[in-house]
Amino acid sequence: MEPVILKHPLIDNKLSILRNKKTGTKEFRELISEISMFLCYEALKDAKTETVEIETPVAKTKVNKVNEDDYAFIPILRAGTGMLDGLIKVLPNAKIGHIGLFRNETTLKPVRYYYKVPKDIDKKQVVVLDPMLATGGSAIDAITMLKEEGAKNIKFLCIISAPEGIKKLQEVHPDVEIYTSAVDEKLNEKGYIVPGLGDAGDRIFGTK
Ligand code: PRP
Ligand code: URA
Numbered sequence: 001m002e003p004v005i006l007k008h009p010l011i012d013n014k015l016s017i018l019r020n021k022k023t024g025t026k027e028f029r030e031l032i033s034e035i036s037m038f039l040c041y042e043a044l045k046d047a048k049t050e051t052v053e054i055e056t057p058v059a060k061t062k063v064n065k066v067n068e069d070d071y072a073f074i075p076i077l078r079a080g081t082g083m084l085d086g087l088i089k090v091l092p093n094a095k096i097g098h099i100g101l102f103r104n105e106t107t108l109k110p111v112r113y114y115y116k117v118p119k120d121i122d123k124k125q126v127v128v129l130d131p132m133l134a135t136g137g138s139a140i141d142a143i144t145m146l147k148e149e150g151a152k153n154i155k156f157l158c159i160i161s162a163p164e165g166i167k168k169l170q171e172v173h174p175d176v177e178i179y180t181s182a183v184d185e186k187l188n189e190k191g192y193i194v195p196g197l198g199d200a201g202d203r204i205f206g207t208k
Contacts, residue, residue, distance in 0.1 A: 003166055003178035006038055011181050018159070019197045025206040029082060032131055032159060032204060035181050036086030039157045043127065043179045044071075044090070068093035072124040072151075076101055076142050077114060080129040082204035083157065087129065095124065099142045103134075108191045110138040115145060122150030131200040133161035133180065134193050136168035143173050159200070160184055162193045 017023055018031045049064035071094035075081045081098075088094065100114025118124065126146055133139055139156055146154060154176045156169065161180040164187050169178060184193050192198070202208040 001170070001174065001177055003161070003170075003180055003183070004042060005183055006035075006042060006179070006181045008038075011035060011038060015159075015182055019195065021198065025203070028203045032082040032200075033086040033089075035159055036083035036129070036157065037090055039083075039159075039179050039181060040087045040090045040127070043155050043157055043177070044125075047125075066091065069095065070124055071095065072097055072118045072121055072126045074099060074117060074126060074128045074142070074146065076128065076130040076138055078102075079131050079201040079204055082200070083129040083131060083159070087127065094127075097121070099128075099145060101138045101141060103138060103191070105190075108135050108137060110141045112141070112145075117146065117149060121146065122152060124151070124153070126151045126154045128154060128156045129158075130156075131159040131204075132193060132196070133158040133165035133169065133178070134187055134191055135162075136165035136172075139165070139169050140172045143169075143176055147173075155179060160193055160196055162187050162196075 014031050014035050047066050049066055051062050052065055054063050068091050071091055073087050073094050074097040075084045077100040095118035097117030101110040101112055104111055156176050157179045160182050186194050188194050
């Protein structure tokens, strides 16, 4: 399954500010949230709706509603929580889980430190969030944990991805659809995406 890339001049415009090292914490956070809304919009365009009858001030009519309980948003800590804000603007009643992983800076392997996901995850459309898909290790491990819990329908949303991470994620989890707003050139020797945007967590939380 090929990744879905948000190709749009308005997304490019937002990315142009996001990538700039001069962009400050507030604007960076807002842009992560806004781009995430567009990723969510694209990723959930197959959302099932049910028809219900309501009354407008003018007449009775039939409207289509999404059952928000069918959705679970799972940010990978920390940086994934920066995307959550955008997604819950779209589906405010979706259930939320958290998976805590950080990359060991020497081995680049993800280390797990927290795991809590909504019950009945096996019956939900699961949407995993992380702004960066670099080597793919964090996304792969998070998705493996969710599958062990029974999750079957999983989509992965990221802001910037590296070709190496996409390839690895597709090899290990070929059933998972990837939605990204940009596919960059490569990884550097430290596992950073080039040109990328630097360390997403540090830029969202202002920790460096
Ligand atoms: C970053 C990012 C991803 C991971 C991507 O998190 O948010 O989770 O690296 O790299 P990978 O594809 O090579 O696994 P980091 O480990 O820096 O933790 P943080 O979110 O707490 O900053
Ligand atoms: N994690 C980040 O935050 N940035 C990268 O470029 C790679 C991994």
